[in-house]
Amino acid sequence: MPPIHPPASGRLLAAGALATTAVLVLSSCGIVRDLRGEDPQDVEAAAEEEPIEEDPRPEVEAAFPYTREGQIFQDNNQDSTLRFSITGLERTDEYTVLYYENTYVDHFEGVVRNLAMPNTLIDPVSGQAFWQLMDEDDYFYGSVAPDEDGYPVEVGATNEYRRYFPRLPDEVAQVTFVGSGLGAMTGIPVVDVDEEQPDPEDPNGPDLALTGPEPGDYVRFENRRPEPGAVEYVGEMESFVDSEVASTTRDGDTETVALKADVMFDFDSAELTSEAEDVVREAATSLERNIDPAAPEVTVIGHTDGTGTDAYNQDLSVERAETVRDILEEEIDTDLIFAVEGRGSDEPIAEEGGPDTEEAEARNRRVEFSYSVDRSNEENEGGGREDGVLGSSERHVFPPAPFVEDDTAEVVDSVTDGDVRLDVHPLRRDGAYVISTVTLTNTGDVPALPDMGGEDAVSPGGPTEFSQGALGGFQLLEPDTDLVRYVTQLNFGTEENYSGFAEEVHEMQPGNEYQLIAVFPAPPAEVEELTLRAGPFGEVDGVPFAD
Known part of the structure; x- marks a missing residue:
C-alpha cells in the first residue's frame, strides 16, 4: 500500500482502515499514578507542611473501552455507521501505544477510507498535540496491512489495531483523541506500564484478506514496533483571540500581541492617541504578567498595509514600533530587553485587493510584540476576567473534559x-x-x-x-x-x-x-x-x- 503522509494544510485525510481500532485485553481498572510522579503518601505529608497549588489534571480511573458510534464520510461516498472503541492507551518508557477497534454496523463494500482528521492525541491543558510515529518512508508503526489494498473489512466484523505515538509527558493523565470521524473523544486516561501488550499471537488478517471476514469475526494484524530513528511529530495548538483594539496569537510558549494601528495612531502619525495609551498600558500589564522571567526578550515589530511606497511604509512601521516600545518600557518595572523592527507591508496577515480590502488593510496596519510565555504561571481554574489587562491575552485553563459517549444528545x-x-x-x-x-x-x-x-x-x-x-x-x-x-x-x-x-x-x-x-x-x-x-x-x- 502507498505510504501515509503527514497532514497537509486544508484537507486532512486519515485512512479509515488505517485509523481503526485494536482490541485491548485490559480486564482490570487502574488508577493513573500521581501526576507529579510522587508517592501519594509523600504528597499528603508535604501538604501538611505547605499548600500545594491545585493541579487542573485530576486523577482518573481507567475504564476501557471508550466507545462512539455514528456516520462517517468515506472516500467512495458509501458513508457508513462506525462503532469506534478505544480499548487502551499505554505509556511506556519509550512511547505511547493506542489500542482501538473498528466495527462497521451497516453497508460497506470494497476498500474505502475514512475522511477524518489524522489520528492525533491532544493534551488540552498544555495545548500539545502528538501525531503517530512513522518510519522514513512515511509508513505508520503498528498494525500492518496484509497487502497493498489495505485491511479486510466486513459489516459486523471487528478489526483490532494499535498505533504508536511519541511518549506523552509524565504529567499528562488524560488526552483528547481525534481521528475516528466521530468528533472529539475527551477524557481518555493514560495508563503507565512497564511493557506494552504482547503482539497478537495469531494474526488472521492476511488469511481473511483473501477469503473475507464474516460478521462476528475479530480481525487481527501483525504488529510493527517503532525502530530507532522513528519520525516524531509533536505540535502545538495555536490560538487566536481578536478584539476591536488588539488580537493575541498563542503558539506553544510564544505569545504575540497585535495592537491595531487604526486605534493606536492617527493617519500618517506615529504618536499614540489618548485612547490608545490606556490600551498600551493594558498590553504592558499583560506582558509583565505572562512573560517568562527566564526569557526576558521582547520583540516589537511595526507593520503597514500595502498602500504607499516601500520606503514610506518602512519608516512609519519603525517609528510606530518605537513608540509602543517606549510606553511598554515606562509601564513595566521588570528589566526586559526590547528589540525594535519595522517590516513595512512585507508581512500582511489578511489578503488585500479583494472585496473586503479596506478591512484587510486595517488589520494589516498593526504593531506586534512577541515574547516567551511562562507556562507555570497560568490560571488553573479558568479564572475570571482581570481588570487592567488585554482580554485577548488571557488564557483560561480548566480540567480536561470527561468522556461522554454522545456529544449530540442535546440540540440547542x-x-x-x-x-x-x-x-x-x-x-x-x-x-x-x-x-x-x-x-x-x-x-x-x-x-x-x-x-x-x-x-x-x-x-x-x-x-x-x-x-x-x-x-x-x-x-x-x-x-x-x-x-x-x-x-x-x-x-x-x-x-x-x-x-x-x-x-x-x-x-x-x-x-x-x-x-x-x-x-x-x-x-x-x-x-x-x-x-x-x-x-x-x-x-x-x-x-x-x-x-
Whole structure:
C-alpha cells in the first residue's frame, strides 16, 4: 500500500482502515499514578507542611473501552455507521501505544477510507498535540496491512489495531483523541506500564484478506514496533483571540500581541492617541504578567498595509514600533530587553485587493510584540476576567473534559441552508479550549456539498491562516465583550503540517447526518453562553456550555 503522509494544510485525510481500532485485553481498572510522579503518601505529608497549588489534571480511573458510534464520510461516498472503541492507551518508557477497534454496523463494500482528521492525541491543558510515529518512508508503526489494498473489512466484523505515538509527558493523565470521524473523544486516561501488550499471537488478517471476514469475526494484524530513528511529530495548538483594539496569537510558549494601528495612531502619525495609551498600558500589564522571567526578550515589530511606497511604509512601521516600545518600557518595572523592527507591508496577515480590502488593510496596519510565555504561571481554574489587562491575552485553563459517549444528545438550535440542516449542540470546556460540536444533515433527495468556506465563512479582513478548512470560518463571540475566538490551528512546525482544528465537510448523502467539531480557545468561567458564527448558516445566539 502507498505510504501515509503527514497532514497537509486544508484537507486532512486519515485512512479509515488505517485509523481503526485494536482490541485491548485490559480486564482490570487502574488508577493513573500521581501526576507529579510522587508517592501519594509523600504528597499528603508535604501538604501538611505547605499548600500545594491545585493541579487542573485530576486523577482518573481507567475504564476501557471508550466507545462512539455514528456516520462517517468515506472516500467512495458509501458513508457508513462506525462503532469506534478505544480499548487502551499505554505509556511506556519509550512511547505511547493506542489500542482501538473498528466495527462497521451497516453497508460497506470494497476498500474505502475514512475522511477524518489524522489520528492525533491532544493534551488540552498544555495545548500539545502528538501525531503517530512513522518510519522514513512515511509508513505508520503498528498494525500492518496484509497487502497493498489495505485491511479486510466486513459489516459486523471487528478489526483490532494499535498505533504508536511519541511518549506523552509524565504529567499528562488524560488526552483528547481525534481521528475516528466521530468528533472529539475527551477524557481518555493514560495508563503507565512497564511493557506494552504482547503482539497478537495469531494474526488472521492476511488469511481473511483473501477469503473475507464474516460478521462476528475479530480481525487481527501483525504488529510493527517503532525502530530507532522513528519520525516524531509533536505540535502545538495555536490560538487566536481578536478584539476591536488588539488580537493575541498563542503558539506553544510564544505569545504575540497585535495592537491595531487604526486605534493606536492617527493617519500618517506615529504618536499614540489618548485612547490608545490606556490600551498600551493594558498590553504592558499583560506582558509583565505572562512573560517568562527566564526569557526576558521582547520583540516589537511595526507593520503597514500595502498602500504607499516601500520606503514610506518602512519608516512609519519603525517609528510606530518605537513608540509602543517606549510606553511598554515606562509601564513595566521588570528589566526586559526590547528589540525594535519595522517590516513595512512585507508581512500582511489578511489578503488585500479583494472585496473586503479596506478591512484587510486595517488589520494589516498593526504593531506586534512577541515574547516567551511562562507556562507555570497560568490560571488553573479558568479564572475570571482581570481588570487592567488585554482580554485577548488571557488564557483560561480548566480540567480536561470527561468522556461522554454522545456529544449530540442535546440540540440547542437548528438552522438550515438549502437542504442542509445544522444542529448546534452545547459547548464543552476541555482544558484551555472549548469544543463546539455540530451535526449536519442532508434533508434533500440528492447528495449535497454545502459551501462551508469562502467569503460567507470568513469575516471581512480576517486573518487568512485562521480561516481555513470547512469549519475554519466558524467563530465564537462573547456577547458581553467584543472578543472573538477563532478556530484553533494544529501546528506541527511546517506549512504542510499546519491546519485548522476543525473537521472537513464532504459530499453528504441524502438522509445522512454527520457529527463535526471545531475547537477554540476557552473563555473564562464567568462566560456561560457564546454566539456561534456558523458561516453560511449565520449566527446562533445563546449557545450554552454542557453541564
